[in-house]
Structure formats: structure tokens, C-alpha cells
Amino acid sequence: xxxxxxxxxxxxxxxxxxxxxxxxxxxxxxxxxxxxxxxxxxxxxxxxxxxxxxxxxxxxxxxxxxxxxxxxxxxxxxxxxxxxxxxxxxxxxxxxxxxxxxxxxxxxxxxxxxxxxxxxxxxxxxxxxxxxxxxxxxxxxxxxxxxxxxxxxxxxxxxxxxxxxxxxxxxxxxxxxxxxxxxxxxxxxxxxxxxxxxxxxxxxxxxxxxxxxxxxxxxxxxxxxxxxxxxxxxxxxxxxxxxxxxxxxxxxxxxxxxxxxxx
Numbered sequence: 001x002x003x004x005x006x007x008x009x010x011x012x013x014x015x016x017x018x019x020x021x022x023x024x025x026x027x028x029x030x031x032x033x034x035x036x037x038x039x040x041x042x043x044x045x046x047x048x049x050x051x052x053x054x055x056x057x058x059x060x061x062x063x064x065x066x067x068x069x070x071x072x073x074x075x076x077x078x079x080x081x082x083x084x085x086x087x088x089x090x091x092x093x094x095x096x097x098x099x100x101x102x103x104x105x106x107x108x109x110x111x112x113x114x115x116x117x118x119x120x121x122x123x124x125x126x127x128x129x130x131x132x133x134x135x136x137x138x139x140x141x142x143x144x145x146x147x148x149x150x151x152x153x154x155x156x157x158x159x160x161x162x163x164x165x166x167x168x169x170x171x172x173x174x175x176x177x178x179x180x181x182x183x184x185x186x187x188x189x190x191x192x193x194x195x196x197x198x199x200x201x202x203x204x205x206x207x208x209x210x211x212x213x214x215x216x217x218x219x220x221x222x223x224x225x226x227x228x229x230x231x232x233x234x235x236x237x238x239x240x241x242x243x244x245x246x247x248x249x250x251x252x253x254x255x256x257x258x259x260x261x262x263x
Contacts, residue, residue, distance in 0.1 A: 006103040008078060014053040019104055021081045023055065023074035029096050030088050040074050043084055054080040078104050159213050159229040165238060174242045183250040185212075191228060202228045211237055 006029075008019040027036050049055060054077055059070040076084070078100050085096040160168075162185075166178045176184070182200065185191040190206035202212035211234035217227040230238065242248065 006099050008100070008103045008107060010107070011056075011075070013056060013077065019078045019107060020056075020075045021078055021100065021103075023076045023081070023084070026076070026081050026084055026096065029099070030085060030090055030092060032088065032090075037072070043087065047083065047087065049076075049080055049083075159215065159231055160235065161227070161229055165230050165235065168235070169239065169242055172239065172243070174239075174246060176242065176248075180250055183252075184248065185228075187251060200228055201226060206234075209237075210234065 006021060006025065008021045011018055011020045013020070023040050024036055027039060032039055043049070044055070051057060056075050058073050058075065060073045081100050082097045085093045085100070162181050163178055166176060166181045169176050169181070182191065185200075185206075189203055190211055191200045192203045193200055202214050206212040206228075207214075210231055212228050213231050213234075215227050215229055216224050218224050
């Protein structure tokens with residue numbers, strides 16, 4: 001009989017966390033005179049042990065039989081191991097059962113080994129995630145006025161300027177600036193430049209579709225001028241259009257006027 005310490009390992013069998021031991025080790029400690037494979041198969045059949053519940057059979061590729069086939073190892077639960085020892089009824093059976101129980105108790109009382117490298121790595125990831133969450137919260141707070149404006153406009157009868165419309169689109173992660181929105185409206189045929197005033201005025205198409213409306217505004221010197229604005233229906237239409245055409249680009253370079261636009 002072997003006098004070395006019994007080696008048991010934690011495992012999960014049949015959906016339960018258990019300790020397992022090599023049946024070959026139990027066989028050697030009991031001093032069984034029979035060949036191992038014949039012994040273990042006979043015990044499994046006689047006592048009704050179930051694979052996947054009481055034991056698992058694995059091929060040991062490092063060891064082969066005389067014919068070259070891999071040796072089958074039987075990893076049994078410590079409960080099954082004690083049953084095997086007791087069933088043998090040899091003078092050493094009680095001692096083997098006691099050694100198995102002591103090995104289990106020792107494993108249960110053993111201090112948990114901490115993987116400090118893993119703990120440090122998890123702490124770094126947690127800190128990075130915390131920083132990212134902070135940035136997202138800050139961005140959400142910064143975007144809140146624009147988001148609230150967009151929700152207010154879409155749920156009301158208010159008209160909004162091209163500048164506000166551009167801000168709403170950018171809040172929805174649509175990259176389009178003030179000047180590009182003007183160019184888009186021209187290419188869609190929603191804006192025209194009247195020959196008499198040189199202002200951007202809503203086209204008949206935009207007015208008939210209810211996309212744009214025309215209002216009177218005053219410049220910095222108090223002079224009145226016409227101004228094209230988005231209607232609530234136009235806001236919804238524009239958002240929906242850009243969500244389906246996120247890759248839209250102006251068909252020609254945009255010329256940014258040096259003077260302040262009055263729209």
C-alpha cells in the first residue's frame with residue numbers, strides 16, 4: 001500500500017462541485033492483486049456507479065497499452081473512492097477511507113490562493129471602465145440641453161433654425177455641420193436663392209411637403225429679413241433621412257461666407 005499523501009482535485013461532475021481522485025491511485029493504495037482495468041470495470045458494474053455522476057473516464061495520451069492504444073484513466077469522486085475502499089474489505093480499507101476524508105478536510109481548510117496578477121488586471125479594467133463611464137456621463141450631461149431641445153421640438157409646433165437643426169443631428173451622432181445642412185437643403189431642392197434679396201428661401205417643394213417654413217427675423221442692426229426654418233414635420237423628416245443616409249457628403253465643396261449668415 002502507498003503511504004504518499006492522497007492527491008485530490010476540485011472538479012465539477014453532474015452539475016456539482018466535488019473533489020476527485022484517480023481510481024488507479026485508490027487501486028494501488030488498497031493493494032488489489034487484480035489488473036486495474038478489470039477491477040474498476042467490475043466494481044462500476046457491480047455497484048451501479050454512473051459515469052458523469054460518480055466518475056469520468058478520460059484517455060491518457062501520455063500512456064499507452066502494449067498495442068499502442070491510450071490508457072483510460074478513471075477520475076472518481078471522493079465518495080465513490082471511499083465506497084470502492086470499503087467494498088474491497090481489505091485490512092487497509094479503513095485506513096484508505098480515513099486518508100481520503102483527511103485529504104478532503106485539508107483541502108477545505110486550505111487558504112485560498114489569490115492570483116494577484118489577475119486581481120491587479122481586474123482592478124485596472126475596473127478603473128478604466130469607471131473613467132469611461134465618467135466621460136459618458138459628462139458627455140450625456142453636455143448633450144442634455146440639445147437632446148431636450150430636440151424632444152421639445154419634435155413634440156411641439158415650434159419651428160427651428162438651421163443652426164438648431166444641425167445641433168440636433170450631431171446629438172444623434174450624425175456628423176453634419178451648419179454649412180453642410182444648407183448645402184443638403186439646396187441639393188434636395190428645399191432651398192432657393194431669390195434673385196432680388198439673395199436670401200435662402202424655402203422652395204415651393206419644401207413648402208408643399210411641409211419641410212420648411214418662412215418667417216421674418218431681424219439682423220443685428222434691426223433690419224427685417226426672411227428666414228427659412230424647419231417645421232416640426234421637417235425636423236422628423238430630416239432626422240429620418242440622415243439616419244438612412246449617414247454617409248452623405250456634399251456634391252461640391254462648400255464655400256463658407258465670411259459674413260455672418262442671417263438664417
